[in-house]
Amino acid sequence: MNRGIVTTEHIQEFKNFIGASFVFADEETLRHYGHDETEQLLFPPEVVLKPRTATEISAIMRFCNTHQIPVTPRGAGTGLSGGAIPHLGGVLLSMERLDTIINIDERNLQVTTEPGVITEVLQNAVKEKGLFYPPDPSSRGSCFIGGNIAENSGGPKAVKYGVVKDYVLNLEVVLPTGDIIWTGANVLKNSTGYNLTQLMVGSEGTLGIVTKIVLKLIPLPAYDLLMLVPFKSLEKASEAVSAIFRAGFTPSALELVEIDAILITAKMLDNYVVPITDDVEAHLIIETDGNDMDVLMKEMEAISELLMHYDAGDILFADDAQQKNELWKLRRRVAEAVKVSGYTIEEDTVVPRAELPKLVRAVKALGKQYDFHAVCYGHAGDGNLHIRIKKEGIPDSYGNAVMHTILRALFEEVKALGGTISGEHGVGLIQKDYVDIVFADANLKLMRGIKQLFDPNNILNAGKIFDLH
Amino acid sequence: MNRGIVTTEHIQEFKNFIGASFVFADEETLRHYGHDETEQLLFPPEVVLKPRTATEISAIMRFCNTHQIPVTPRGAGTGLSGGAIPHLGGVLLSMERLDTIINIDERNLQVTTEPGVITEVLQNAVKEKGLFYPPDPSSRGSCFIGGNIAENSGGPKAVKYGVVKDYVLNLEVVLPTGDIIWTGANVLKNSTGYNLTQLMVGSEGTLGIVTKIVLKLIPLPAYDLLMLVPFKSLEKASEAVSAIFRAGFTPSALELVEIDAILITAKMLDNYVVPITDDVEAHLIIETDGNDMDVLMKEMEAISELLMHYDAGDILFADDAQQKNELWKLRRRVAEAVKVSGYTIEEDTVVPRAELPKLVRAVKALGKQYDFHAVCYGHAGDGNLHIRIKKEGIPDSYGNAVMHTILRALFEEVKALGGTISGEHGVGLIQKDYVDIVFADANLKLMRGIKQLFDPNNILNAGKIFDLH
Structure with a gap:
């Protein structure tokens, strides 16, 4: 930890670079910029800078490089791997004013x-x-x-x-x-x-x-169609995913959501009605798009027929723009809903598409072995499964040995299936303990070498993805 | 030049690594592997190795790294930028036996x-x-x-x-x-x-x-349609290219071929009949593909109508598989035909698609200024224009000051239009004198650093893309 490295002289220099009104050191601002959407992590920076131009940023970087001050760049702070968290203190560089x-x-x-x-x-x-x-x-x-x-x-x-x-x-x-x-x-x-x-x-x-x-x-494609398909088994739903592609279809979205996640989210959103029967374990959300409505209709019909071989239940077609919006809203707010309801740890696994059923089985088996609950949802068409974990008695997730053991076991399974530990969230701060599972020493040596080449003093978002030493 | 670095002891080691029957030092073999499809360059290696496995290649590389022997990897030798030419001598590593x-x-x-x-x-x-x-x-x-x-x-x-x-x-x-x-x-x-x-x-x-x-x-898409469209002006043809995309169409191929290139190629292929009227300057070859023939037909009709606004002539639709093959054969053999007919220097320029007319104009203007002939053809839909140059009295292309001046002028134009010097051929040996036009010193410093990180002794295909010093 390098906390305490930013002096009042440094802050004066930053004010010279970008103007005093864009340099912040008050506690409230520091606290706000000390976290992102990654669960429970808070590391306030020592100063928050809000430059407007590349030239201003260049001046800041030159200065920080000379004085070896850690710099953490930050977008909107919606990240899920702690990538924008200034865990070493120093400068938080907000990009919010480069907004044109x-x-x-x-x-x-x-x-x-x-x-x-x-x-x-x-x-x-x-x-x-x-x-x-x-x-x-x-x-x-x-x-x-x-x-x-x-x-x-x-x-x-x-x-x-x-x-x-x-x-x-x-x-x-x-x-x-x-x-x-x-x-x-x-x-x-x-x-x-x-x-x-x-x-x-x-x-x-x-x-x-x-x-x-x-x-x-x-x-921009002219039309899209959307449907929600219930399945009696999570495994069958995930098997259906690769069948759709093998049959020659390429939907514009193919999402999988386990029933617990749907229920929790529907409850949070209030009033949202998904027709759910008792024996449903998961849904697929399937969208197709294109410029010819007849072709799309035919495609959706063919996909629907195919799904019947995988024990699909009654399909709900979104009839109009409002129904489509409602359905997408439900899908988009799953992460937030399950997080609030105690599934605090999110993993962003990805495997070859057809290995999804094996991954789903493995998650459930690990849950039994290590006594945790998991809900699965995500971009099944890409083999990208978000796994949210809830474990009684372990509220603070990443910082403990039990969760470490569970996550290593999970990522070892992912690796064995030909996958890797992050499909779209990044490694950031919270998954760097696991990169050795998917990378050989020679890979890490090259990556560290690239980091050193670009950033010889290791000042820019240091300690993310991997440690240098 | 490091020629003469490979000793008989080295060759014995290579025989131990991969078997004597896959190590070649006879003059004919060395000569064969001393060139690729890049015009007129010949640099025989000192030894040709044909390993079968990654393990064998690993042993070769370890050895060559220790003894600082240059290694040039080579595929089929069809490259157009000299990338597989062993210009420093040493080992030519043919990948031909890794063919499964x-x-x-x-x-x-x-x-x-x-x-x-x-x-x-x-x-x-x-x-x-x-x-x-x-x-x-x-x-x-x-x-x-x-x-x-x-x-x-x-x-x-x-x-x-x-x-x-x-x-x-x-x-x-x-x-x-x-x-x-x-x-x-x-x-x-x-x-x-x-x-x-x-x-x-x-x-x-x-x-x-x-x-x-x-x-x-x-x-695999089920169907495709193909047409050949003549234009009275090269510029109009290139203007039509971006109009097609702006109208919302994405053809599966959109090729531009200047009339001289078509005529030269048709002559070489003999008997091939393209209906050419006197006032044609260029053709577009347009293909669409998809899974619904009705949609494709409609798309082709709409594109045809659009092209009438750009002074397109009578469109030739390829009626069947044979006509399609003939037309593609014509297109695929353009490079070979124009090369044989004296257009020995090929450049692989790429610009933003809509800047193609400006590039075409610039090429013709440079031709007048520097007294050379040029034929243009290529993947116009991507803004990727191959420019073949013929200049009387300069048969050996790259190795002379006049051609150097011409190419710098051409690439400066390309850069000014937002483009770069190679769209798909690579920089290799023959364009490395021009990378300073498109890269800042800081870019080149990073690239050289990456090269040094991966290849600390600079033994692998050294002197391609850029020199280290």
């Missing part, structure tokens, strides 16, 4: 934006031009696009349209040393040098601070 | 393959299972999938389906030090650590030797 959509290029189907734009705001802005930016994490109404870049976020649409990395063409980045670079070019194909753009995406704010983002856009 | 498709996983829509499999062989193998691996460089009938990874290859389908990088899930890599790693996991989403997989894709064999490849597959 710079240019929607309708000729080239691209958008250039600053990182502090809320993802849904960006999506709506391009939608008005008939364009589509698909990646849509559940927090899209509050998260920043910059944070999405840092974590390589996904969301329901990823199953058809891919994740953030598939849309990033070019990034302006302030390096820890203060240099400002563009990582690539605003082109759809690029075989010119090492792919620094993709190295930056998903690097969790440890290699540089993204200050401008060029994203590829695609034409 | 290990597993087509129909449950998870993935294929695991060795790098020495011909791309088209791989495509056909998965096609038999109803699956689709889209990236299809023109050389797909002879190039290796491993080489495609090294160069981040594209091809006509990239415009709808993306390039190689969009399909690579995981790679087994022998590092220059001999360590063997897997870069990621066999999953569709991954936010676990730095993206070593994407760092490896397009690194032109300078960071490690890929020995196993896990690729994502998608369902």
